[in-house]
Every structure is written in C-alpha cells, then in structure tokens.
Amino acid sequence: MKFLDFFKTNISTRSMRDVAIDLGTANTVVYVKGEGIQVDEPTYVAINVKTEDVEFIGSKAKEIIGRTAKHTEIIRPLKNGVISNYEITEKMIEEFLGKLKKDKFNSARVIICVPSGVTQVERRAVVEVVKDAGAKDVYLIEEPVAAAIGVGIDLFEPKGHLIVDIGGGTTEIAFIVSGGPALSRSVKVAGDHLNDDIVEYIKDERNLLIGEKTAEELKINTISQDDPNKEYEIRGRELGVGLPKSMKIKASEIEGAIERHIDMIIDEVRITIEEIEPEVAADIYETGIYLSGGGATIRLLKERIEEELKLKVTVGDDAIHAVINGIAKVLDDFDDYKNVIISPTIEY
Ligand SMILES: Nc1ncnc2c1ncn2[C@@H]1O[C@H](COP(=O)(O)OP(=O)(O)OP(=O)(O)O)[C@@H](O)[C@H]1O
Ligand SMILES: [Mg+2]
Structure with a gap:
C-alpha cells in the first residue's frame, strides 16, 4: 500500500466515530463505539417562552415538569415515536451530541432507530435532524429489529x-x-399512556389531582411490586376543595387503573x-x-x-436499553447486518 493510501485509510478510520442513537419519545440514548453509552437523558426540553432560548434539556427539564415558572414551557419534541417539533429536536440532539467532541462528531457514521411503519416524511425528518446536528452518514434501523438484537435474539436463525x-x-x-x-x-x-390512566383514576376514584411526574413515579414503584396490598403515599390537590392533600393507595389499585x-x-x-x-x-x-x-x-x-x-x-x-444495545451491536458488525440497515443513499 502506498504511503498516502495508508495514511488516508488510517486517519479517516481513526477520526471517524461510530455513533448509535435511540431517539425515543421518553428517553434519548447515545452510544459511541468503543466508549459505551455517553448520553442517557429524558427527551424533554425547557424553553423560555419570552426569549425562546433553551433553559434546560434532558433530566433537568423533566425534573421541573409541573413546577415551572410562567416564562418556562416544557416541550416533549417527540410524540408516539416520531418528531413532532423539528426545531426543538434539533436543538436537543445538537446539545446531546455536543457532549461528544465536536470535531470528531463531524465525521461520524450514525445509526438511529425509527418505529416500524413510519412515513417517508417522518424518516427523512430523522435523517435530516441528525445531519443538521453535524453527522456525515446517517443510517436508519427499525426500532423492533434493534430491540430484538439487543435482547439477544439471533437474527439469522431460520x-x-x-x-x-x-x-x-x-x-x-x-x-x-x-x-x-x-x-x-x-x-x-405505551408507558406514557399508563401515566395518564393513573392521573385519571386517582381523580375519578379518589377526588385527588396529581401531576404527571407523581403518576409516573407511582407507576414505576408499584408496577413490579409482588405484594398487591403494599401502600404508597400520594400527594396532590383535592378536587372541589382545592387544597393540598395526602392519601394512601394500594399497588393493586394502580394495576386496576392501567x-x-x-x-x-x-x-x-x-x-x-x-x-x-x-x-x-x-x-x-x-x-x-x-x-x-x-x-x-x-x-x-x-x-x-x-x-x-x-x-x-x-x-x-437491561430491557430499557435493548434498542441502544442492539444498534451498538449493528455498529460493531456493520456488514453482517446490512440487510436491516436502511441506507442513507436510498430514497426515504
Ligand atoms: N421500571 C419501570 N416500570 C414500568 N415502566 C417504566 C419503568 N421504567 C421506565 N418505565 C416507563 O417506560 C417508558 C420509557 O421507556 P423507553 O425509554 O423504552 O421509551 P422510549 O424509547 O423513549 O419511547 P418510544 O420507543 O415509544 O419512542 C416511560 O413511559 C416510563 O415511565
Ligand atoms: Mg423506544
């Protein structure tokens, strides 16, 4: 091999970063080949409605949900697995990827998942958003295929x-x-609809208004609970009366709600x-x-x-990370999985 070719091959592969992204409705996870999971944050963005500046992204934005000042709005830029607010999604991805070294990200090969059966327009939006954030080549993979690889299913078994x-x-x-x-x-x-079920149930059956965040915490605490009679304390505002109130609720009631x-x-x-x-x-x-x-x-x-x-x-x-673990595996054995990778060169 000529020196120049050798130089080009090695320099380009060395500076090339392979990145996997699971852009989820609830959580966004970014994996870098050879480095592991680098970002694992809720897909939430806090915007200052006066200046339109981003105030917080990820866990900090989710933390203040239901507790925001007048000038702050919490945006969830994905809805049912697809981008519903392009501009905010781009800002969020840029921010997350900015955590990886920018110079290296510019030449990154990225694989990102999309739900199965999304439209061409929705697919194109995902590719463009990652490209606008600085990636070079963007490939897509269907989310359930990535999940299957991530849980250890052998794709090639007949x-x-x-x-x-x-x-x-x-x-x-x-x-x-x-x-x-x-x-x-x-x-x-999916999971977020269950939070709404819990809010509704507690409102209808217990006359108590609770926030989305309290509902999610309650769900996560009770949902894999073995003892259906175990009680949890919930706090919210009593309907009609309008004052704060605390009460106890059993795990079995939450199961009934969902x-x-x-x-x-x-x-x-x-x-x-x-x-x-x-x-x-x-x-x-x-x-x-x-x-x-x-x-x-x-x-x-x-x-x-x-x-x-x-x-x-x-x-x-590690079920919550199955998709990202699956995409990571695809990055590692790119050629083996070429049939499930949707190439950026084809028409979306
Ligand atoms: N231990 C748990 N028990 C029950 N539900 C949970 C638990 N941990 C997280 N969840 C729920 O799982 C959902 C998030 O899961 P996940 O991160 O797989 O979603 P996502 O990939 O962001 O969304 P999607 O794939 O639909 O775009 C949330 O609704 C969250 O409340
Ligand atoms: Mg997902």
Whole structure:
C-alpha cells in the first residue's frame, strides 16, 4: 500500500466515530463505539417562552415538569415515536451530541432507530435532524429489529421470534425471522399512556389531582411490586376543595387503573400473531415472546400474556436499553447486518 493510501485509510478510520442513537419519545440514548453509552437523558426540553432560548434539556427539564415558572414551557419534541417539533429536536440532539467532541462528531457514521411503519416524511425528518446536528452518514434501523438484537435474539436463525418493545409513546410488535423483520406493527399505546390512566383514576376514584411526574413515579414503584396490598403515599390537590392533600393507595389499585391499556397492547399482539405465517407461529410456540423497553418489567403485562396467549415470556436483560444495545451491536458488525440497515443513499 502506498504511503498516502495508508495514511488516508488510517486517519479517516481513526477520526471517524461510530455513533448509535435511540431517539425515543421518553428517553434519548447515545452510544459511541468503543466508549459505551455517553448520553442517557429524558427527551424533554425547557424553553423560555419570552426569549425562546433553551433553559434546560434532558433530566433537568423533566425534573421541573409541573413546577415551572410562567416564562418556562416544557416541550416533549417527540410524540408516539416520531418528531413532532423539528426545531426543538434539533436543538436537543445538537446539545446531546455536543457532549461528544465536536470535531470528531463531524465525521461520524450514525445509526438511529425509527418505529416500524413510519412515513417517508417522518424518516427523512430523522435523517435530516441528525445531519443538521453535524453527522456525515446517517443510517436508519427499525426500532423492533434493534430491540430484538439487543435482547439477544439471533437474527439469522431460520426460526421465528416475537419481540414486543413497550416504550413511552409506542409499543412495537415484530416477528423476526431469517435475518430480518417478517411482520411488524407499531401501536400508539405505551408507558406514557399508563401515566395518564393513573392521573385519571386517582381523580375519578379518589377526588385527588396529581401531576404527571407523581403518576409516573407511582407507576414505576408499584408496577413490579409482588405484594398487591403494599401502600404508597400520594400527594396532590383535592378536587372541589382545592387544597393540598395526602392519601394512601394500594399497588393493586394502580394495576386496576392501567389494566385497560395493558389489555389493548395484548390484543394488538394477538392480532399480529393471527397474521403471521403458520410456520412462524409454530416457532413462537417454542421461542415465546421477548419483552423490551421501559415497560418490559410491568408484571401485569407478563402475567396476562402468559395467561391469555399461553406463551412463554422472556423479559430482556437491561430491557430499557435493548434498542441502544442492539444498534451498538449493528455498529460493531456493520456488514453482517446490512440487510436491516436502511441506507442513507436510498430514497426515504
Ligand atoms: N421500571 C419501570 N416500570 C414500568 N415502566 C417504566 C419503568 N421504567 C421506565 N418505565 C416507563 O417506560 C417508558 C420509557 O421507556 P423507553 O425509554 O423504552 O421509551 P422510549 O424509547 O423513549 O419511547 P418510544 O420507543 O415509544 O419512542 C416511560 O413511559 C416510563 O415511565
Ligand atoms: Mg423506544
């Protein structure tokens, strides 16, 4: 090899950074090859409505939700897995990626996930937003495929596997077989809808108004609780009276509040199974269902699937990071996974 070629190859690969991004409705995670997860923050941005400046991004913005001064607005720039506010998403990504050294990011190869079945316009928005933030080559991967790789499913086995990723805004259901997705469905019911269920339930049944953040904390604390009678204290404002109040609530009541949406998710899983080829359906009888995403540890979900669909349920290790771990693996073995990577050169 000529010196110049050698120089070019080595310099370009050395300065090239491989970056994986899981741009989620609830959380955004950034992984850098060789360095691990570098950013893991809520997808929330606090904006000063007077100056339009960004006040906080990530956990600091989420922390003050429901406790903002008049001049501050909290924006969640993604809705149901897709970008709903381009400008704010770009600012947020720029900020997150700015944490990686800028000079290196300029030449980065990025793989970012999108929910299955998003429109071309929505896909293009994701690619453009990352490019505008400074990336060179941007590749896409479907979120459930990344989740499947992340929970350890062998994509290349000629055997069917079923992955269900319960995120904040969408639940992704996908059959993976012989190297890629065979059938996938994206449902707009996920973890954040359960928070709303809890707020509604406590308002209707207990006459107490609670904030979104309190509802989420309550959900996370109760949802994998073994003892249904364990009590939790909640604080909010009493309806009608208007004054602050504290009361106790049992874990079982929270399960009751979220039941309707859990059943909806299970119905969608059932419908998807009904549509798959019989050979793959037969495989699922053996391999069962893999759960990933922030909602994977919901005990009620696992129990109901086992009871109603009579299938074995495996909750992925580090389920909330399954997608980012999957994309990281794809970065490591880029050529092996080329069939599931959506190249930036094709028409979106
Ligand atoms: N231990 C837990 N038990 C139940 N729910 C949880 C737990 N931890 C997180 N969650 C919920 O999981 C959701 C976030 O999960 P995740 O980070 O997978 O979503 P996301 O990838 O940002 O969203 P999406 O994939 O829908 O765009 C939130 O609704 C959060 O409340
Ligand atoms: Mg997700």
